């Protein structure tokens with residue numbers, strides 16, 4: 001979920017979260033790429049309120065400080081973000097930690113570091129992140145079957 005993207009579509013981030021939950025989402029990630037810290041925190045608090053009402057966990061992309069500030073359920077970190085073992089130390093044993101992985105080595109390291117899930121992709125193009133190469137479905141299977149643990153897969157968006 002991203003406030004800027006949803007604004008373009010004429011809806012608020014909270015409406016988007018409600019719609020996702022009505023559509024059976026079982027976990028929500030708040031991924032604000034351009035928001036100021038104060039706006040990000042405000043969005044996180046608003047989304048968390050809805051998520052808590054429905055018993056759906058909310059993870060914050062990249063920003064451990066935001067996750068700690070609003071007591072979100074966890075974070076999602078990329079390969080060049082906060083290492084998962086440091087995130088685990090900061091967040092404690094109960095929070096959810098997801099890690100973006102494109103190779104078996106990434107995945108094995110993520111599990112060693114205490115990740116709860118890996119995000120393996122992207123499989124289709126997206127324009128929400130530059131310099132992020134696409135991996136084939138076959139590669140994704142290699143990463144995820146090797147590690148036999150919980151993973152997500154990304155479909156990609158291509159918004160104009």
Ligand SMILES: Cc1ncc(COP(=O)(O)OP(=O)(O)O)c(N)n1
Pocket residue numbers: 029031061062076077078079081098099100118119120128129152154
């Ligand atoms: C579930 C999930 N998987 C992968 C990503 C991508 O994370 P990252 O590579 O760190 O890129 P940004 O999202 O930070 O642009 C993700 N966010 N969620």
Ligand SMILES: Cc1ncsc1CCOP(=O)(O)O
Pocket residue numbers: 119121122126127128129132154155156157
């Ligand atoms: C950068 C990235 N890589 C895999 S998922 C993801 C986050 C957002 O993907 P999308 O733009 O498809 O919502």
